[in-house]
Amino acid sequence: MYDRLQSLEDRYEELSQLLCDPAITNDPKKLREYSKEQSDLEDTVVAYREYKEVTEQLDDAKSMLEDKLDDEMREMVKLEISELTESKEELEGRLQILLLPKDPNDEKNVIFEIRGAAGGDEAALFAGDLFKMYTRYAESQGWKIDVIEESANDVGGYKEVVFQINGNGAYSRLKYESGAHRVQRIPTTESGGRIHTSTATVAVLPEVEDIDVEIHDKDVRVDVFYASGAGGQHVNTTQSAVRLTHLPTGIVVSCQDEKSQHKNKDKAMKVLRARVYDKYQQEAQSEYASIRKSAVGTGDRSERIRTYNFPQSRVTDHRINLTLHKLDQVLNGELDEIIDALNVHEQAEMLKKVEES
Numbered sequence: 001m002y003d004r005l006q007s008l009e010d011r012y013e014e015l016s017q018l019l020c021d022p023a024i025t026n027d028p029k030k031l032r033e034y035s036k037e038q039s040d041l042e043d044t045v046v047a048y049r050e051y052k053e054v055t056e057q058l059d060d061a062k063s064m065l066e067d068k069l070d071d072e073m074r075e076m077v078k079l080e081i082s083e084l085t086e087s088k089e090e091l092e093g094r095l096q097i098l099l100l101p102k103d104p105n106d107e108k109n110v111i112f113e114i115r116g117a118a119g120g121d122e123a124a125l126f127a128g129d130l131f132k133m134y135t136r137y138a139e140s141q142g143w144k145i146d147v148i149e150e151s152a153n154d155v156g157g158y159k160e161v162v163f164q165i166n167g168n169g170a171y172s173r174l175k176y177e178s179g180a181h182r183v184q185r186i187p188t189t190e191s192g193g194r195i196h197t198s199t200a201t202v203a204v205l206p207e208v209e210d211i212d213v214e215i216h217d218k219d220v221r222v223d224v225f226y227a228s229g230a231g232g233q234h235v236n237t238t239q240s241a242v243r244l245t246h247l248p249t250g251i252v253v254s255c256q257d258e259k260s261q262h263k264n265k266d267k268a269m270k271v272l273r274a275r276v277y278d279k280y281q282q283e284a285q286s287e288y289a290s291i292r293k294s295a296v297g298t299g300d301r302s303e304r305i306r307t308y309n310f311p312q313s314r315v316t317d318h319r320i321n322l323t324l325h326k327l328d329q330v331l332n333g334e335l336d337e338i339i340d341a342l343n344v345h346e347q348a349e350m351l352k353k354v355e356e357s
Helices: 002-018 028-064 071-098 120-140 170-177 261-284 286-296 327-331 336-356
Strands: 110-116 144-152 158-166 179-185 196-206 220-225 241-246 251-255 306-309 314-317 322-324
Touching: 002 028, 028 071, 071 336, 110 120, 110 170, 110 261, 120 144, 120 158, 120 170, 120 179, 120 196, 120 327, 144 251, 144 261, 158 170, 158 261, 170 196, 170 336, 196 261, 220 261, 241 261, 251 261, 306 327, 314 327, 314 336, 322 336
Parallel strands: 179 306
Antiparallel strands: 110 158, 110 196, 144 158, 179 196, 220 241, 241 251, 306 314, 314 322
16 A cells, blocks of 8 residues: 555656646647646545654654653553544555545546436426426536426426536545435325325436547437427427437437527537447446345335435435434534444445455
């Protein structure tokens, strides 16, 4: 581990020199590439340097015990050794986590797809609640939300809503949200006061750039039509809505949120690129495919990653057996406690695999 850490520090120093080279500063592409690489290394290098400093102080303190010291000074040195040993162990744990493989998509923007599943109108209403929850969380992080496609139902919910969240590290925080979400509550339309169970499915996809997946114009059929529904007041004036069909895969994406056909096409292409990339990734990586399939599921009531129980004001994430009696806060977008717990769990699982290998 320490040889690898030293090589990372050496590379960090090399990048510092390169970023001062006029040949690099005058090349926007290389400047951006090297700056990002150095930024990615910074947390690890800072922790490693702190580790080396603590290790040196610990060695010095231990050597002092070999000298002739009075009782009071000896106790002070022992206390210092104890504190430095604790710091060293904490830094070793942090460095192990920092050296874990990074998800290459972590810094990307995300595309969310939320659909009402089992439960009819109540499922659509719950899909709307989830949309508000993620919107509020994104706003709390200072991220931008951009609705791409929405299909509302008559009771104020969503059959489907597709939107993009733009923000640094958005995917790293939200990738755990893919799956079936279950709600247990008394519907407003239920006169008998019985608790109903409904589900909505969530899919979180990283935004994909042109370099990540190549989509040829000849492989995409573009259809335009009149917009309708919310935001479609110009329904009889222009064919601004766009539907894209990727012929090799059969994936279809439509967008009518903007009044401009060009803007709708750009938005639809982002979603299409993400879905095509995701499909190819699943086909290429069977392990990844099985993980995602089990996470997203079909929307059936029995396949869920999280339950939102209104009578008990309870939220339970079934993957890590985490239960919080903070339903109102969670639905208001306070998701950090759940996301942090999922992140710690994933890191622990990865560390376990490293130790076993």
